[in-house]
Amino acid sequence: MRATVMYQAGDVRIENVPDASVVDPTDALVRVTRACICGSDLWPYKEMAPDQGVRRMGHEAIGVVEAVGRDVRTIKVGDLVVMPFAWSDGSCAFCHEGLQTSCIHGGFFGTIEIPGAQAEAVRVPLADGTLFALPTREDDALMPSLLTLSDVMGTGHHAARMAAVRRGHKVAVIGDGAVGLCGVIAAKRLGAEQILLLGRHPDRIALARAFGATDIVTERGEAAVDRVRGLSGGFGVHSVLECVGSEQAMLSAIGITRPGGAIGRVGVPHYAAIPSSLPAFYNNITIGGGPAPVRAYIDELLPDILEGRIEPGRVFDRVTNLDGVPEGYRAMNEREAIKVMIAF
Numbered sequence: 001m002r003a004t005v006m007y008q009a010g011d012v013r014i015e016n017v018p019d020a021s022v023v024d025p026t027d028a029l030v031r032v033t034r035a036c037i038c039g040s041d042l043w044p045y046k047e048m049a050p051d052q053g054v055r056r057m058g059h060e061a062i063g064v065v066e067a068v069g070r071d072v073r074t075i076k077v078g079d080l081v082v083m084p085f086a087w088s089d090g091s092c093a094f095c096h097e098g099l100q101t102s103c104i105h106g107g108f109f110g111t112i113e114i115p116g117a118q119a120e121a122v123r124v125p126l127a128d129g130t131l132f133a134l135p136t137r138e139d140d141a142l143m144p145s146l147l148t149l150s151d152v153m154g155t156g157h158h159a160a161r162m163a164a165v166r167r168g169h170k171v172a173v174i175g176d177g178a179v180g181l182c183g184v185i186a187a188k189r190l191g192a193e194q195i196l197l198l199g200r201h202p203d204r205i206a207l208a209r210a211f212g213a214t215d216i217v218t219e220r221g222e223a224a225v226d227r228v229r230g231l232s233g234g235f236g237v238h239s240v241l242e243c244v245g246s247e248q249a250m251l252s253a254i255g256i257t258r259p260g261g262a263i264g265r266v267g268v269p270h271y272a273a274i275p276s277s278l279p280a281f282y283n284n285i286t287i288g289g290g291p292a293p294v295r296a297y298i299d300e301l302l303p304d305i306l307e308g309r310i311e312p313g314r315v316f317d318r319v320t321n322l323d324g325v326p327e328g329y330r331a332m333n334e335r336e337a338i339k340v341m342i343a344f
């Protein structure tokens with residue numbers, strides 16, 4: 001079969017690899033019908049060294065189950081499934097608490113060890129706990145939005161939950177990538193009254209406004225902090241969704257959170273220690289977040305997609321086939337595309 005392989009920064013190739021197959025009795029084999037490139041895939045695309053091994057990329061997919069191991073009970077051959085970016089058993093203490101990304105038997109797709117989903121097929125461990133069978137058909141027009149349940153919509157929702165967004169809140173979203181844009185959807189969905197987006201790309205700003213952003217802040221650093229405080233009545237916002245992962249983004253987040261407010265961080269942190277410890281302390285700011293347990297959120301978000309109340313699939317502004325994936329990485333890295341969908 002054919003799959004996406006990353007060798008080092010800037011070097012992504014489509015190659016023939018051994019066919020994915022059922023290995024353990026709890027596995028499913030999924031033929032991928034839709035996948036996509038994630039903002040987090042751009043970190044290795046920018047930074048991966050040649051001696052870091054070879055990585056089979058991709059952690060977001062929808063597909064059709066082609067085979068299951070003998071111990072798979074609920075997932076059936078022929079099911080159309082969403083594959084969350086992490087696999088999980090669905091039965092350990094953390095899965096029961098809705099934190100499947102901490103599953104004691106779980107792991108993440110598209111790492112050095114486990115082949116990813118930017119491929120014709122993918123092996124899914126712990127299929128019953130991991131996969132979510134969809135009540136729709138493969139050719140449904142809702143497919144782009146359903147694909148976002150594998151990561152970005154669930155991750156934006158997690159940021160909003162960790163930032164304790166409530167009805168009537170003033171909310172700021174840092175980052176205008178697909179996760180930040182889904183964070184705007186999530187904040188609106190949870191009843192935010194004012195939603196400020198910190199971003200500066202015109203196409204992304206237009207989409208953010210369509211999703212419910214009320215104000216756009218294009219400034220950076222101290223100027224951004226001043227602007228947000230001015231727009232939010234002087235004290236900052238109740239909830240900040242930090243969807244970038246840089247130290248500067250966290251500095252801004254702490255600067256714009258009002259006393260007693262909360263920051264939900266979902267951008268993988270590329271810094272060793274959380275900055276601004278003293279202001280965060282004196283303002284009683286809660287900082288939470290981490291990898292989103294998107295598997296836990298599908299039940300809650302799916303009806304809104306099926307009934308058309310939210311359209312997170314609009315973050316895909318480019319569609320390609322597998323051969324176009326290297327160009328898709330380049331386009332996302334150059335900020336020419338928000339998010340690239342791969343259709344098979």
Ligand SMILES: [Zn+2]
Pocket residue numbers: 088089090091092093094095096100102103104105106
């Ligand atoms: Zn578990």
